[in-house]
Amino acid sequence: MYPSRFSYEAPSTVAEAVAMLAAADGEAKILAGGQSLIPMMKLRFAAPAMIVDINGIGGLDYHRADPDGTYRIGALCRHADLEKSAALADVQPTIAAAAPVVADPLVRTRGTLVGSVCHADPQGDWASVMVSLEGAIVAQGPDGRRSIQVADLIDGPFQTVLAPDEIATEAVVPAPRGTRAGGYLKLERRVGDFATVGVAVSVEMSGGSVARAGIGLTGVGPATINASDAAAALVGTALDADAVDAAAQLAAEAAQPRSDHRGSADYKRHVVATFVRRIGAQIQRSEQEAA
């Protein structure tokens, strides 16, 4: 299968890329990992007139912590870079848990976290992870940079509020208010399948109680779901079983699953609640081991 014809540009700086996007008048798409875009182009679901390949732009492949604990993931940081980072589990446990279950090992060598978030597939793992972490995307356009919360970035299936002449240069996770803990669980029928259900839970523990919590849901609605009521039920608690159970129920209520070949809506809601409980139990176990 071949995509429709397009013109190809390979800028060497972000500023050049922005200028190309602006000149293309909304007809250009950015190519980073391409593991979602190229299949969609081959199926002709997408037919951009111009491809702006950012793989030649240097200095975008990082993931690192600022001195204050803010975590930054560049637009060319591949899933595999995160998966293979031994240090990541301590500082960003939810990201470390999700990296190995995104797609399959071959897709992970090319695909990027930032690209996945901007692709805004309701089945995308990273958007849920970033929502749970109150993460943001930094977008650069002709008029400068702006930061957009991932929860506000996605406004529908495959839709974001990014302007056609903006490029997402990095994802940013704010510094934690305490010790980070969290996890990501995904139910899939086989490796590389879209998630039947994915659940990201991120908490920040301070003085034995939850200072901040976030829960993001994958594949159980028309877009990534920010289960904020469920997360709020964890804040101020010691992450005890009752609190986790309350959050699990609220997360299941926040899900908007549809019955399909991957399972009934009731089943998917049940899995959402089960995954919240499992991640809660995982966190409790590791807290006890650390104590």
Next chain:
Amino acid sequence: MSTLYEEVRPSDGADDAVPVRRVELTVNGERRAADVEPRLLLAHLLRNGFRLTGTHTGCDTTNCGACTVLYDGVPVKSCTMFAVQADGHEVLTVEGLATASELHPIQEGFKDEHGLQCGFCTPGMMLAAKALLEENPNPSEDEIRWALSGNLCRCTGYQNIVKAVMWAAEKLGGSADDAGDDAGGES
């Protein structure tokens, strides 16, 4: 198909009137060049342009991994990259595994352990295995299964594929001291 690529010698000048781009890349250690339409997939440049038909296109939808090649040493699905993206890069296909006289140990392993039935997925399996063994010379069975989980075999021959990779790991010196002892089979 013929409008999508035209192989040229590296020294030829580009024709500005044709909507193509010149790519120069190293394939299996050899410098190659071609003028390609940007929409040409890397898998098709390799197969149809360079006649390296060992790279198989199976599903053509980024699922099966039969088209796996090493791109700067990293396993990628060549049906999910554009040929223009390989400009200035190194690609290794299954044709680059063996030398004129010797199979690569991974190929020997697939032969000795009967790691293939129809053979369609085999090139991708072997290249994914090569990338694994370079990163982790002594993988566990779980690690092998994990690393190959993006490569589908529809003969359901995974058991022997895993054995073949373990065989190759030993042969390459990853674990056992007597790695060379059972390495025969070449006639």
